[in-house]
Amino acid sequence: MRILLIMLLLSWGAAQHPDLPALSADVPTSQSESQSVEPIEGAETSSEVPTTLTPTTSSEGMAETAHEAREGHSEGVSSSNHNQASNQTNNQANQHGERVGPPVVNTNLAEELLILFGSFFVLAAAIGMLRFPDFYTRLHASTKLVTLGGIGILVGAAFGFNDVQVSLRVILVIVFFFLTAPLSGYMIGRAGYLRGLPFYKEWGSVDEWQALGSGSTELEATD
Amino acid sequence: MIINIALICLAVATVLTIIRLALGPNWGDRITAYDFLSVNFALLIVVFTIKTGFVAFLDVALLVSILGFLSTIALTRHLLNGKVL
Numbered sequence: 001m002r003i004l005l006i007m008l009l010l011s012w013g014a015a016q017h018p019d020l021p022a023l024s025a026d027v028p029t030s031q032s033e034s035q036s037v038e039p040i041e042g043a044e045t046s047s048e049v050p051t052t053l054t055p056t057t058s059s060e061g062m063a064e065t066a067h068e069a070r071e072g073h074s075e076g077v078s079s080s081n082h083n084q085a086s087n088q089t090n091n092q093a094n095q096h097g098e099r100v101g102p103p104v105v106n107t108n109l110a111e112e113l114l115i116l117f118g119s120f121f122v123l124a125a126a127i128g129m130l131r132f133p134d135f136y137t138r139l140h141a142s143t144k145l146v147t148l149g150g151i152g153i154l155v156g157a158a159f160g161f162n163d164v165q166v167s168l169r170v171i172l173v174i175v176f177f178f179l180t181a182p183l184s185g186y187m188i189g190r191a192g193y194l195r196g197l198p199f200y201k202e203w204g205s206v207d208e209w210q211a212l213g214s215g216s217t218e219l220e221a222t223d
Numbered sequence: 224m225i226i227n228i229a230l231i232c233l234a235v236a237t238v239l240t241i242i243r244l245a246l247g248p249n250w251g252d253r254i255t256a257y258d259f260l261s262v263n264f265a266l267l268i269v270v271f272t273i274k275t276g277f278v279a280f281l282d283v284a285l286l287v288s289i290l291g292f293l294s295t296i297a298l299t300r301h302l303l304n305g306k307v308l
Contacts, residue, residue: 115226119232120232122232122236122263122266125236125259126236126240129259138252139251139255142256142259145262149266150262150266153266160273161276163278169278169281173269173285177262181262183292184258184295184296187299187300188254188258188299190303192251195303197251
């Protein structure tokens with residue numbers, strides 16, 4: 001489910017990119033499309049790009065990318081302003097109002113936001129790693145590094161490059177992180193518990209494994 | 224700008240984790256800090272890839288994360304079972 005969401009995000013990011021040459025209609029297009037295109041054909045071919053990029057996306061993602069491309073085409077016809085700096089704010093400001101500029105979606109904004117998010121969570125995990133009082137709570141803090149920090153930075157890298165090879169490698173690294181991070185956390189916690197590392201006892205913490213696993217008498221004794 | 228801020232955050236996280244690696248009271252804290260450091264180094268390489276634009280560093284990040292995972296598993300199995308394989 002997460003992988004499908006990430007691939008949908010990547011296909012959305014890739015669908016925005018071929019709109020850039022097709023909207024201006026006098027700039028020659030990129031190498032993957034035909035040379036002199038009308039804006040309608042440009043919108044249609046740009047909607048077909050994510051099918052070759054991610055062949056396993058659902059029909060929902062296809063419909064969404066087609067809708068994005070069609071919306072971009074209609075906005076591009078309605079006006080001919082090409083100021084790239086103010087386009088991002090125009091698209092976000094009046095989503096339902098009047099359309100001012102062509103929808104040149106700057107992928108740098110998504111990249112920078114995701115990388116900032118991810119690095120902030122890495123820093124928070126390191127602070128929790130330093131400040132927590134116990135081995136088990138430190139393990140809890142360190143395994144939370146991967147899910148938010150790593151995925152933010154990696155998806156930000158995929159947005160920044162906007163390339164198929166980088167996206168495939170990023171998906172591979174994300175799958176590897178999601179496979180190995182809970183396993184290593186489980187192994188460290190299992191080894192630490194079975195060899196009897198001490199845990200923090202000042203908040204009334206109870207060893208539930210020992211209380212529940214050693215029979216009902218201890219459970220009645222603790223209750 | 225944002226890339227430099229992210230690099231600074233990852234470097235500060237590395238320094239804090241090295242402090243925990245130095246003064247961890249148990250071996251469990253040290254293994255946890257080591258596992259954190261391997262993932263942190265992989266993410267640092269990814270951010271460095273974005274900064275330089277050299278795509279082959281992503282393979283380096285994958286290799287570093289594989290080595291960190293395998294060494295963590297080997298350390299825990301050695302400490303728990305007395306043997307690795």
